[in-house]
Amino acid sequence: MTQAIPYRQVPPALKASCHQCSLSNLCLPLALEDNDLDRLEDIVRQGRVFDRGEHIFDQSTPFRSCFAVRSGAVKTSIVTESGEEQVTGFYLPGELIGLDSMSDNHYACTARALERTNVCEFPVDKLEELTVKLPDLQHHLYYLMSQEIRNSHQLALLLSKNTAEERIAALLLSLSSRFQRRRLSGTRFSLPMPRNDIANFLGLAVETVSRVFTRFQQQGLIKARGREVELQDLEALQKITREFTRQRCQ
Amino acid sequence: MTQAIPYRQVPPALKASCHQCSLSNLCLPLALEDNDLDRLEDIVRQGRVFDRGEHIFDQSTPFRSCFAVRSGAVKTSIVTESGEEQVTGFYLPGELIGLDSMSDNHYACTARALERTNVCEFPVDKLEELTVKLPDLQHHLYYLMSQEIRNSHQLALLLSKNTAEERIAALLLSLSSRFQRRRLSGTRFSLPMPRNDIANFLGLAVETVSRVFTRFQQQGLIKARGREVELQDLEALQKITREFTRQRCQ
DNA sequence: CGCACGCTTGACTACCTTCAAGATACGTGG
DNA sequence: CCACGTATCTTGAAGGTAGTCAAGCGTGCG
Known part of the structure; x- marks a missing residue:
């Protein structure tokens, strides 16, 4: 690898x-x-x-x-x-x-x-x-x-107050906006990190991350195959993350 | 008050x-x-x-x-x-x-x-x-x-990886060392904040904070009446917080 | 004295974790 | 090129920790 x-x-x-x-x-x-x-x-x-x-x-x-x-x-x-x-x-x-x-x-x-x-x-x-x-x-x-x-x-806010779904939606949106700022697609990108790191970062178990990904997919919010992700319903994702907006290097 | x-x-x-x-x-x-x-x-x-x-x-x-x-x-x-x-x-x-x-x-x-x-x-x-x-x-x-x-x-580490007991022990020890640095007692002090703020800070419910305080007291780790706290077994508390050491202004 | 606020305690619930197993992808060696 | 092995990811079932709801307690203040 x-x-x-x-x-x-x-x-x-x-x-x-x-x-x-x-x-x-x-x-x-x-x-x-x-x-x-x-x-x-x-x-x-x-x-x-x-x-x-x-x-x-x-x-x-x-x-x-x-x-x-x-x-x-x-x-x-x-x-x-x-x-x-x-x-x-x-x-x-x-x-x-x-x-x-x-x-x-x-x-x-x-x-x-x-x-x-x-x-x-x-x-x-x-x-x-x-x-x-x-x-x-x-x-x-x-x-x-x-x-x-x-x-x-x-x-810290995300970790202490939000559910697994909210955390993952927040991360996806954060990556989306950061990719977009770099003139890459904000709706279709490849996750640079494995599920394991996502889980660790968000304070979740790997299994939970996986389950949320499939749930989002079933709801038509995203399309994911491995690390390839397509955000299909940005608004719905934003609605899930009630508040979390991670604006890096803004 | x-x-x-x-x-x-x-x-x-x-x-x-x-x-x-x-x-x-x-x-x-x-x-x-x-x-x-x-x-x-x-x-x-x-x-x-x-x-x-x-x-x-x-x-x-x-x-x-x-x-x-x-x-x-x-x-x-x-x-x-x-x-x-x-x-x-x-x-x-x-x-x-x-x-x-x-x-x-x-x-x-x-x-x-x-x-x-x-x-x-x-x-x-x-x-x-x-x-x-x-x-x-x-x-x-x-x-x-x-x-x-x-x-x-x-x-963030504390919030994502640690149990309620670990978080509270960590906060108590953090306050202890910070008081000590200010030439105040590190084992007997008055919490400046209500339980509510502790709970919020640590990502817990107030009830959980209260329960842990009484559990610690039953185990002889601390003595607490309201905001007055006495740490009776620092080592045991340090053992509970496997890693968290918050050193501010060190 | 009584109300209000903060703190405590109990019962129930829910979300997530853990454990376990199976599926998929990928890289290596035959 | 294919087979195997490993790592990653997915899915299922059971269990636990902490949250929620509700009520009781204590202290301080009006």
Whole structure:
């Protein structure tokens, strides 16, 4: 299942600058003028590639960098002493990973590639230095971190107050809007993560996730075969999620 | 129970500077040298007092300031369109509120005083200006926001994986360590919040919270009468919370 | 004194989990 | 290319934890 492709560096074609990156309206460059963007490019390390299942960084190892997803998808999770895992987030292209680690010298979570994934690396020491010089970048970083807190609060809300159906509808809609923002279809996409991770993220058993998927399908809300999903009745799904709206990188 | 004390400003004695504040090892001053601290003092608005139940700020109103709890206790909560409330955090003296609002021009949550509470106000525009000039302060703000993300992830973990007993033991231990850090007793304290808020925060029904409290008492783990709590067997409580360790402002 | 609010306790119900087994898809090796 | 093995996903039945509904208790305040 894991295709062992030899090279670790992306081909030159992908090694474009932030200037040309299609994600510059989502990622860190969002905050910057052209000339300031050059300085961000000076510190970014582009073109790191991870295969499915590979660790981008590990919980409790020295914290060095934040990462922006360039392509592919990433999941972050924390592992407890007793070995339990909690998936804390799924990250799509243009989203930044590692912000929860800035309060320590060690990563607060583990980040794994859900599929073949290309990331840009921002060494924190240099990033912090740069934000001192570029107030806009500093502001944007505050923004992103604040957004991360909000998302996590929304997740807590979802976990504590909502039924299995509401949680799953919410996740589907969240993914939908995030794909759409990336100019992909918001109604027809492929789930980057297995049911297992969905279940873990939403605080459910895998079986429950599966059952809800089939129930949604029977009701004509979605069409799902494996990871391929088509949202057929967005309004009905929105009605199910009474409130949950996870707006990442908005 | 709510003593309506007329004045809104604290008496001069309390209106001390950050220099003399006993919380300077927890709050924002933590990051600063003496001379830089003066500049923080220039922007802080000290001595705002709120009675129990009063709103410090309201969700969706214009975001102007972050607040540090000086004395008392605060709860933050988000309200959904359908009117459901989710308590997102309890804040003790030295802790900073409003960080989740920095990604918007409006407050992301509502903050209410749980008892008579004294706060220090930091206007965000000035705070951001200042962090550009004081890299240590900027770093500390990153630290606090990151900590807030971690806490929220821990909460999500707690809500999705743990039983009612584990959640309540975790909350008691969290409060215990946070009181202790403030040089108060870690084994004998008064809960600042009603059962209702505990239940909401932990994603439980009030009745469940009540039942667990009595069960813990029968097992000799705690002694509780109303809001007065005495933790009698810390180790047993720690054993119950298999992993949850909420370290705020560590 | 009595009402109101917060807290406690009991009985019943429901949703989700757990356990178990079967189905499907995928990658590997023959 | 096919067969096998493994991982993922689905489906079914039984059981448990916490929720809901309802009532009683205690304290504080008007």
